[in-house]
Amino acid sequence: MRRFEGKVVAVTGGASGIGEATARRCGAEGARVAIADRDGERGEWVAVDLQGQGVEALFVPAQMEREEAAADFVRRTVDRFGRLDVLVNNAGIRLYQTVVEASAESWDTILAVNVKGYAFCAKAAIPVMGQNGGGSIVNVASIRAVTAGGNMTQYDTSKAAVAGLTRGLAMDHAMEGIRVNAVCPGPIFTRFHENRAREAGKTPDEFKKTFAGGVMLQRPGTPEEVAACILFLASDDASFVTGTCLFVDGGITAASSTP
Template sequence: MGRLSGKVAVVTGGASGIGEATVRRFVAEGARVAFADRDAERGRSVAAEIAAAGGDVRFTAADVGDEAAALAFVAEAEAAFGRLDILVNNAGIRLYQTVVDASAESWDTLLNVNLKSYAYCAKGAIPAMRRAGGGSIVNVASVRSVTAGGNTIQYDTAKAAIAGLTRGLAIDHSPEGIRANAVCPGPIFTPFHARRIAAAGRSVESYNEDAAGRTMLRRPGTADEVASCILFLASDDASYVTGSLLFVDGGMTAM
């Protein structure tokens, strides 16, 4: 019996990185999982691989920054699996701008994905969780919820807002047996970072050295390590945890 046996979860941004690691971990722990991503090719590949290994998984190509698409994704997952117990909001993009450089359009682009999609998916998931007798929402925030990265004004703003959204969801819906928490990753090496490093002409070693200088554990984290913390918050092991931010940052924010 896995820690999520009998549970149904939906995960956004599930085709790569932290989202993919979470989908795989949830399936390994007995959950049936629906996940969405804008990368249809990668999403279908991940779903096919998991299904071939015996996992019960469903992929939807969707931009959850669009309210109608987000609500449809969640509704289709409940209809397909018969219930909904867990929502993991993970979809995200990053833009490199200061407030002076940022346009109204770029603000909308980032906030639609990195913040509004979290609210849209929660809007769809909470009624389904009520029908299931309760549930757990885990939002993927960041150390940028409480710090700033530099030249990422929109990303930093969205991640700070996710902390507030998490607390608001927790206080509004705890009487219904619905918990809401967030993980706040620090430097986590994912395919996104691999692409950024390559585009900048840097080596993986240089990234690791930079992370070593910014964390107590002297290294970057992995997507699997974040997924383990998401699993904890989603599972009944965290039955008395709500409204919390769990920092998965190698001690970065405590330095």
């Protein structure tokens, strides 16, 4: 399947995890791919690796919470590839603390990266997509948009805001031919969790058992499984889908924890 032949896809946070898997799958399906990430070394490595596989790829080092960086990312993508068809807003951070422990600065940080960064990128991308007659934006939210994680209220709040941002953008830009959707991943095992397992003195398999607690399918998901759903929403297969959130969570949100 090569649904993105001739298309240009921009992915934020594309240096690892879900963003990297999305960039790789888009490349495999024919897209030219631009990646932005604050991790310059790994982002460059992913772009070079994609190029080695015959994919036209660009890496732009960027802190996505800065409006100028978001605008620069979109500008450099269009300078290089001449258009932009798909934006995947994915760069996100997690903070583990209660509201009582949280500082004003930590609120600013998480909302800047997880919410404003997505909005800034959309702001830069929408006029360019409009010039091509349309496009598609996929925001990576989380099951935390509708459920509480525990000790993560700032993250939960930011992801609920992403769901709201998704609906608002979808409404405001439908007439320009731009569809805007979100994926809400459940527990997805990435390098970040490998590190957390190591820090907790657990093997990856031990960590996965706890991490996947409550998942109907009895395991965490993979970045590739989320990427598959992002590509569906980004592609013409989802041509009548906009303003929605697709849960990619092994059933954890639908499951009731009470007997």
